[in-house]
Each structure stands twice: as C-alpha cells, then as structure tokens.
Amino acid sequence: MFSTHELQNALKDWAEVFMARSMHEWVRYVRGTGLSMPQFSTLMRLYYRGQCGLSEITAELDVTAAAASQMVDRLVRDGYLARAEDPNDRRAKQITLTDHGRQLVADGIAVRNRWTESLAEHLDPAERAAVGQALRHLTEATRQLNEMRKNER
Amino acid sequence: MFSTHELQNALKDWAEVFMARSMHEWVRYVRGTGLSMPQFSTLMRLYYRGQCGLSEITAELDVTAAAASQMVDRLVRDGYLARAEDPNDRRAKQITLTDHGRQLVADGIAVRNRWTESLAEHLDPAERAAVGQALRHLTEATRQLNEMRKNER
C-alpha cells in the first residue's frame, strides 16, 4: 500500500514544503542580524562543532584563504569571533566564538524551534506518536547517511 | 507514550539535521551556478508560483524596489528572466522565467531529490509505510500553517 516510490514522493513533498518555510525564515533572521550568509554559516559551524583553524573555514565555504581571512576579520572586528594562536602549530590560528556570537546563533535556533513547536501543536493528537516515531527514524537515517558521506571523502 | 513535548523534540532534532544537510547542499549548488542567494530565491519563487510583478519580488526579498529592479536587471542580462509589460497596468512589469532559468531551478530540485531518494532507500523497509503516512500528515499541517500565516498579514 505504501511503495518505495510513494515514500519517495512523500519525502520529496515534505522536503519541499519544509525547505520553503524554514529556509525563508532562516534567511530573514540572518539578514536581520546584519550578517551575511557565509558569516552566519561560519558562526553556526563553530557553534555546533567547536573552534577550528582558518583552513577549515576556508574548506567549508569553498573559497580562497584570503576570502576566509577577511571574513573572519570582520567578524572579529564586530565582536562575534576571536583569534588565538594554535599552541601546536604557531603558523595556524584557532578561531573561537565569543559569547556574543554564541548568543546570536542560539537566538536563531530559538526562532526555528518556535516554528517547529507550533507545527507540533497543530498536528492532530492522534497522529503525534506516529509522526514522532517517523521523525526519529528519519533523523537517524540522515545521520547515518551523513556519516557515510563523510567517510567517502 | 509520545507526548507533545517528545514530538517537539523529535521535530527539533529533525530540523537540525535536515537543515545542516540540505542547507549546505543548497548553498553549494547555488554558488556553483554563479548566482547569489537572493537571485536564486527569486528564480525559485517564479518557478513555483509563476510570473509576478517587480513589487512582489521586492516584498519577498524585503528590499527596496531599486534593489529588486537592479537584481532583475542582472538576471535579465544573463538570460534567466524576461521583463514584459503588464497589459492591465502599464506602469508595472511582468517578470517571467526563461527556459534557461527554469532549467536551472529544475536542476537544483533534482539535486535535492537525489538526496531524499537515497534517504528513502536507506530507511528500514518495515518502517516505510508508517514514515510515509507521517510525512503526509506533516506536509499537510505545514501547508495549513503557511496558509494561516499568509492570511494574518
């Protein structure tokens, strides 16, 4: 009754509607902070995965080291990031989030969560358990795929 | 057994992992096209909701009319959009996607679909029916919330 093909369609539709909404909201929030998308992406990377060298940011954004360095410059200037010397390799710098930068990301996540909360409340109570279970499976499957992809590279 | 709170958490976790993956992929695709985010967003708006006047684009991006006009200029120059006079109001212009522009968006959607397909295949077959049903509910609920929000404004 629910073929693989139908599941793919259901996922495709969900991804479309979810992306349209969450992306739009995210772009607006980021614009409101006064930061650019790559700047905010960098803050998020540091928030979720901790401090790193400039070279990781360069790779993440897929730009030249010069571009990344200048972008970090502005973020340091505006108080979102700090540079520190890497004790193991004095050529490299460790880029870290300041409290200010961490707060900005946390606020963005809070905005996103407000939306998902209203979505949860809007679901028919009879469906909540099934939907919750399904999301757990999807989240787990996505994590596994991300791991697989990481190992490929 | 699955409280509202647990559902909210499941949704929150899903949003986090989904956004991290799809956002990253989307940003990379858009960068690869040589277009900026607002440019590509505009192409997508036209793809999904059809032609519109410049004023709609202005509202969508939340910028001045001047900014939108100039952005459309570049998209017309590069062959993604066309301007036509609005027959009902000769002050206004109808902005439409060219075949070239439509193809670009279609390719981006195809990239996203490849990911959701691999995700569907990676799910335990025993869970597929339940997940499919749940996604249908979620998609419907999200569409309803979007409608409600549209009416509020």
Next chain:
DNA sequence: GTGAATATTTAAGCGCGATGAAATTTATCA
C-alpha cells in the same frame, strides 16, 4: 482634468565577498 498615489527605473555611493599575487611566519624533511 488636475493632483496625488503607484510601479518602476536610474544614478551615486558604500560595504562585503571573492580573486590573484605577493609577503610573512613557522614547520618539515632530506
């Protein structure tokens, strides 16, 4: 029909993202 409102465009100017080229400092290794 005349004046106000609307839709869009043009122009000047700023900051950011990005690049290539060159410089600096520190690590590696033969």
Next chain:
DNA sequence: TGATAAATTTCATCGCGCTTAAATATTCAC
C-alpha cells in the same frame, strides 16, 4: 642547516546587493 611546504595575512581590484534620492510613466480619485 637549508630548501621547500604550509597557514595565514595584506593589497589591489572587481562585481554584487543594498540604500537614498530623484526621475519617469501610468493610474486613480475627486
């Protein structure tokens, strides 16, 4: 040790997005 490689920065330059201010064309209201 001494050449080479690596991590980052600085500089000049360009295009884009955005704004404000001003211009143009058209519609609407009285």
